[in-house]
Amino acid sequence: MAAQNAQILFPVNVPGAFDYRIPHGMSVHVGDFVFAPIGKQMKLGVVFDIVEDDGTRKLKDVAQVKAAQPLSLEMLNFINWTAKYNCVSPGLVLRMVVRSYKALDPSPxxxxxxxxxxxxxxxxxxxxxxxxxxxxxxxxxxxxxxxxxxxxxxxxxxxxxxxxxxxxxxVDAPFDIPDAEFGGMELTHAQRQASDELMAQVAKREFNVSLLDGVTGSGKTEVYFEAVAEAIKQGGQALILVPEIALTQAGMSRFEARFGVAPAPWHSQLGDAQRRRVWREAAQGRAQLVVGARSALYLPFPKLRLIVVDEEHDTSYKQEEGVIYNARDMAVVRGKIAKHSVVLASATPSLESLVNARTGRYAHVILPERPGAITLPEIDLIDLKDHPPEKGDFISAPLIEATQTVLARGEQAMLYLNRRGYAPLIICRSCGERLKSPDTDSWLVEHRRTGRAVCHQTGFSMRMPTVCPECKAEESLTPVGPGVERVAEEAARHFPDARIEIFSSDTAGNPAEIAARMARMEQGEIDILVGTQMVVKGHNFPNLTFVGVVDGDLALAGGDPRAGERTYQTLVQVAGRAGRADKPGHALIQTHQPDHEALSALAAGDRERFISAELGLREALLLPPFGKLAAVIISGEDLKRTESLAKKFVSLAPRADGVEILGPSEPPIGRLRGRYRRRLLIQAEPTVNLPAYMQSWRKRLKLPSKYKLQIDIDPQSFM
Ligand SMILES: [Zn+2]
The missing domain is CATH 1.10.10 (Arc Repressor Mutant, subunit A)
Structure with a gap:
């Protein structure tokens, strides 16, 4: 019998697998974890394939097969697919899968x-x-x-x-087995219909995708819980992806109330021991209910029957560093490879998913009603040209008046501004200097509560200076523009008797503190909550009936083709915080652009008008989902060399029909952590296989060490 070779993939950044000879008498299978020598070291890798030896090369031997559950063929396919699509080496994807070698061993x-x-x-x-x-x-x-x-x-x-x-x-106890029949909620007729549709999809035990499209408060969670129950009844595993921010105790306790047991959690705050436990139990197929942030998608589930992507439009599903990938899209890929159902849920679905639903690629499951509340909040715009706030203020008279009315009724208000800190800009009145991050093109943000100036891009911070670093003038540094701290300060002036609290990632604290603040809000111990993006997700406050959006234009700035969509989504979610119980809600949005399609459609309560306007625009400009985009960032410590490398890369582009290359250009953040950055945008017609094109292009450039070239397929960030 001819000798056989194992193609072993190691969890490192090299282009592919290495070949090793399988010694006579050793039993090696595809998916096995094995030790093999690299240089003088023994490394652990995974057997990706086994091929006949052609006798032309002298190969090293596989040293040892590790006693561990092998990766399934589906998982290997998924690793390969993720790598190809996102233009990274499969070893880097394997590294996302195998987070800890100790997890491969049985629990001590x-x-x-x-x-x-x-x-x-x-x-x-x-x-x-x-x-x-x-x-x-x-x-x-x-x-x-x-x-x-x-x-x-x-x-x-x-x-x-x-x-x-x-x-x-x-040491690591197995997770309790969820009970599909435990705490079933009574569903409305519409919810029952929707959950029946999803359950039928799961029962087919084949690949299918459903878009669960329901307004805020329509009971989407309760509906997809039924699909999860169906997967559990089959003896399978269900994975629910949620934005990291929603992985709070409150979020998890909903699962416990429905299934009688706490789900296995997976997120960045998990300690090593917990991480090992969840990984091991998921890999053995024993953890049937896993709730996690985007990286949970790369756990090696052997019996996955369903993936739910909750808030599927959320930008946190896109990983922007290391392996750049979109977990929402990769969840669909995993479902296709492993032949199971995928449910994408949102009150404000992405246009990509909506188009897939409308063209019949996805099942479109619509939840029209909003139980417990009569209507969505009424939304009005305040044109800041007609109602400018007092000098130095940021809250206009109509917003003050509306807040007063709500407080007088004994109800709660929320002021929303997606800007952390006190002021986004610090300027010297004597010389005009703006405080800038030392190694990054980003203004320092004043945080008055901590007395520091902070770079929001890198986390750099320093004590707030008392003199101008440039001209040494004293008391000349002035905050410009509002952050939540400043809005809270102004609100305290307008509403001296109100109990005001700030809620942003700076003040949030640990999960217990978040839960405590949410409980105070729920029990009416807070009158006005001033919050950022943090407050938007998943919290229900029955007595909150008014939301004031301080700056409705914030998300429209910048070169992002999805800016309108994001603004629309965020504002719908923010406005949806108001009036969720039996009291109707009201939202006011301050803006300089009341005629912008996103804002005026929002005020008209006309989602369809917004969607068709946005889709028309995207189609005309060949933007996603009608065309494809990829971005390239080339970075390095020397500006000239970075620029010339970017130009050289453009000159090496393969000729292809339907591909247009824009740039290189300087991105909004031209320098990040001391590295200069140059950016390309590649726009392609829908028929082009953009990942394949990008990979063949990438191979033509030999990159000097210390320079980096990152490919971002379907970019969501344009910084
Ligand atoms: Zn100065």
Whole structure:
């Protein structure tokens, strides 16, 4: 029999897999984790393929097969597909999949204790405390001791006396099995119809995509829960992707209320031990209900039956660093490869998904009603040309008046401004200097609560200077423009008796603090909440009946072709915070551009008008979803060299019909963390295979070390 070679992919940034000889007698399969030598080191990789040896090369041997659950063929396909589509090496995608080698090993065992059901003759207060406060059992001696307020010695002594039973158990307990029948909500007729449609899709056990399209508060979550229940009933796994910001205790407890158990969580705040536990349980197919941020999509589920992408339009699904990918789009790819259902849910679906639904590629499941509330809030625009705020202020008279009316009724108001800090710009009145980040083209933002000047691009911060760094003038540095802190300060002046709190990522704190603030808002202990994007997602405040948008134009600035769409989506979501219970809501939006299509359609409550205007524009300009876009960023520490590399790259572009290359040009952030950046935009007709085109182009440039070239397929950010 001819010798066989294993093509091994390592989790590193190299173009592809390496070939190794399979020694005689070693059993190696596709998907196995194996050790093989690279240079003098032994590295762990994954067998991507097994091929006949043609005898032309002298190859090193596979050293050892690791005893671990192999990756499935579907997972390998998914890794390959992600790499090809996003123009990165498959090794980098493998690195997203295998986050920790320890997770490949079974959980370590440890002695754990639980009550034996028998009381020893000698009971003490400390022993009684173990029974009263030591739960949940079984647990380690140290955990029980901490909860019961006793020493570990007391726990062991209680076991020796027969009051506790000791067992050797895995450190990482498996997740409880969700109960599909546990807390089913009573659904309205429309919700029932929608959930029946989704359940039927899951029951087909084949690839299909549904767009669950329902206004804010229409009960989308309850509806897709039924599809999740169907997947669980089949004995399969269900993955629910949510924006990272929604992974709060409150968000998770909804799953617990429906399925009787806490889901397995996956997000960036997870500690190493928790991460290993979730990975291992997901890989073994034992964690049936996983709720996570975008990277959860790369967990190696063997029995996936459903992926839900909640708030599918959300920009946080796009990863902008490392492997640049869109988890919403890759979820559809994974569903196609593994042949299961995908549900995209949103109150404001992306135009891409809407077009897919309208052309029949996706099933379009529409939830028209809004139970518990009569209508969507009434939205009006305030033209700032007609109603300019007082000098130095940012809140106009109509907005003040409306807020006063609401407070007088004993209801709550929210002022929305998607700008953290006190002021977005700090200018010297003597010399005109603007405080700038030292290594990045970005203005420093004043944060008055912490007394610091902060770069929002890189996180750089310094103590707020007392003299101008340029001309040394004292007390000359002046804040320009509003941030949430400044709006809260102004609101305190207009409404001296109101209880005002700020909610942004700076003030949010840990999940417990977020939950506490949300609870205060829910219980009416806050009159005016001044918030950024943070408040938009998923919080229900029954007594909040008014939302004032301080700057409705903010998202329209910049060269982003989706600016109108984003503004529309954000403002619908913000306005949707108002009047969710039995009280009708009202929203006022301050703007300099009341005639902008996004804003005027919003005020008219006419989603269809906005969508058709936007789609008409995109079609005429061949922008997504009617054409394709890719971006290239070339960066390096030397400006001239970066510029010339960008020009050289353009000159190497393969000739192709239907492809247009724009640039190189200087992006809005021309320097980031000390590296100069130049940008290309590639626009292609729908028939062009843009990833393949970009990959063949990329191969033509030999990049000097320390210079970087990043390809971004279907860019969402234009910085
Ligand atoms: Zn100055």
């Amino acid at each position: 065992l440890v002695t754990q204790f639980s009550p034996s059901g028998q009381l020893p003759p000698k009971m003490s207060a400390a022993r009684q405390a173990i029974l009263d406060k030591g739960a949940p059992f079984p647990a380690r001696a140290s955990e029980i001791a901490e909860r019961a307020g006793v020493s570990s010695g007391v726990v062991r002594g209680f076991e020796a006396a027969g009051g506790l039973r000791a067992q050797t158990l895995p």
